[in-house]
Amino acid sequence: MIDRVAPGQADAPPTPVPDPSGHAAAGPGELAALAASIRAWGAALGFASVRIADVDLAHAEPGLLAWLAQGYHGDMDYMANHGLRRARPAELVPGTVRAIVARMPYVPVAGAHAQAADWRRHELARLDDPATAVVSLYARGRDYHKVLRSRLQQLATRIEAEIGKFGYRVFTDSAPVMEVALASQGGLGWRGKHTLLLDRDGGSMFFLGEILVDIPLPADPPESGHCGSCHRCLDICPTRAIVAPYRLDARRCISYLTIEHKGAIPVEFRAPMGNRVYGCDDCQLACPWNKFAHVATVPDFDVRNGLDAPDMVALFQWTEAEFDQRLEGSPIRRIGHERWLRNLAVGLGNSLRTALSGTRAEDAALAARIRAALLARRETATPMVQEHIDWALAQGGPPAQPPG
Numbered sequence: 001m002i003d004r005v006a007p008g009q010a011d012a013p014p015t016p017v018p019d020p021s022g023h024a025a026a027g028p029g030e031l032a033a034l035a036a037s038i039r040a041w042g043a044a045l046g047f048a049s050v051r052i053a054d055v056d057l058a059h060a061e062p063g064l065l066a067w068l069a070q071g072y073h074g075d076m077d078y079m080a081n082h083g084l085r086r087a088r089p090a091e092l093v094p095g096t097v098r099a100i101v102a103r104m105p106y107v108p109v110a111g112a113h114a115q116a117a118d119w120r121r122h123e124l125a126r127l128d129d130p131a132t133a134v135v136s137l138y139a140r141g142r143d144y145h146k147v148l149r150s151r152l153q154q155l156a157t158r159i160e161a162e163i164g165k166f167g168y169r170v171f172t173d174s175a176p177v178m179e180v181a182l183a184s185q186g187g188l189g190w191r192g193k194h195t196l197l198l199d200r201d202g203g204s205m206f207f208l209g210e211i212l213v214d215i216p217l218p219a220d221p222p223e224s225g226h227c228g229s230c231h232r233c234l235d236i237c238p239t240r241a242i243v244a245p246y247r248l249d250a251r252r253c254i255s256y257l258t259i260e261h262k263g264a265i266p267v268e269f270r271a272p273m274g275n276r277v278y279g280c281d282d283c284q285l286a287c288p289w290n291k292f293a294h295v296a297t298v299p300d301f302d303v304r305n306g307l308d309a310p311d312m313v314a315l316f317q318w319t320e321a322e323f324d325q326r327l328e329g330s331p332i333r334r335i336g337h338e339r340w341l342r343n344l345a346v347g348l349g350n351s352l353r354t355a356l357s358g359t360r361a362e363d364a365a366l367a368a369r370i371r372a373a374l375l376a377r378r379e380t381a382t383p384m385v386q387e388h389i390d391w392a393l394a395q396g397g398p399p400a401q402p403p404g
Helices: 027-043 060-067 079-082 083-087 119-128 144-161 181-184 230-237 255-261 266-274 288-292 312-316 320-326 330-356 362-376 384-393
Strands: 049-053 098-105 168-171 204-213 240-242 276-278
Touching: 027 049, 027 098, 027 144, 027 276, 049 181, 060 083, 079 083, 098 144, 098 181, 098 255, 144 168, 144 204, 181 204, 230 288, 255 276, 255 330, 266 330, 276 330, 312 330, 312 362, 330 362, 362 384
Parallel strands: none
Antiparallel strands: 049 098, 098 204, 168 204
């Protein structure tokens, strides 16, 4: 799950870190020139922005500890297992003195987003279509872990070609690193009230990645916050997961519930999920800064398998083999077929309730399709999926009795 740990305290000036590397002999001018080259090489690889961050995150440690103490990480045990190491990159990779932080936009180029005057409004409108499953924008194309890791590795290789061997390690949402805190410290943006990184020129619809390095590059200054008095992200959250500005309770977040959570989805959150079957973009779609969101700069994030407007019943009918085959290379495949069916069962239950409240002939037809799909899957489903199917069927009330 993308780093959404609340900071707890305002950004503080970084403390100088002694340079243990063999690159100390390079002068300030040479290091500044190298940093400028790194930004240019990153842009050529599809990154919208590349910055250099100091790696002292001591100011973020109290917020991390408080977030964990409140249990807001849910059953993401890996968040607690690494503890303060998340705020100490130099402990994770000894010798680290800087982080090259980068962001890459992911809004798909093709489809409605290319034509719509306000694609955010288009996305929000899809939440009212009971026949359609909503998959988070970031997950409609290729797995971002693979895309960013590959391109960050290419950037590291280009640096190595310029200066020779150096110590580094590439990460993208794949290690105990406070990515948002690092990116904010390096000036890529500021942490928004929804806890995601925001940039004045690109909103928040982007992925983050970093290269921890042993080169004492000149660090970029942090970006100040620009959320002001706005609280649209808090207001729109369907499960009230943003419990306060800059603080997220993952246990209530639909992204967490549909992706990270391994067990049954708590009943209290099923109806608010609506037709969101993988992730949730509501807080980002409501954010005014995302009118500046960039479309993807690489084709990897183009929509696959029609996931920009998929038929929910059709997705529920995929066999496990179809799930694996169709979602090869997709981040969705990581949750497995069982959790995919769990999520879809909840979505179908909500859509069944909506369809039955309609008065059109197509509403009745959709309700019949949903019931048939749920019943067809029920007998062979795992106990967890079966329980969600039973809940979904109950959303339509008792089956009609034949006249007697």
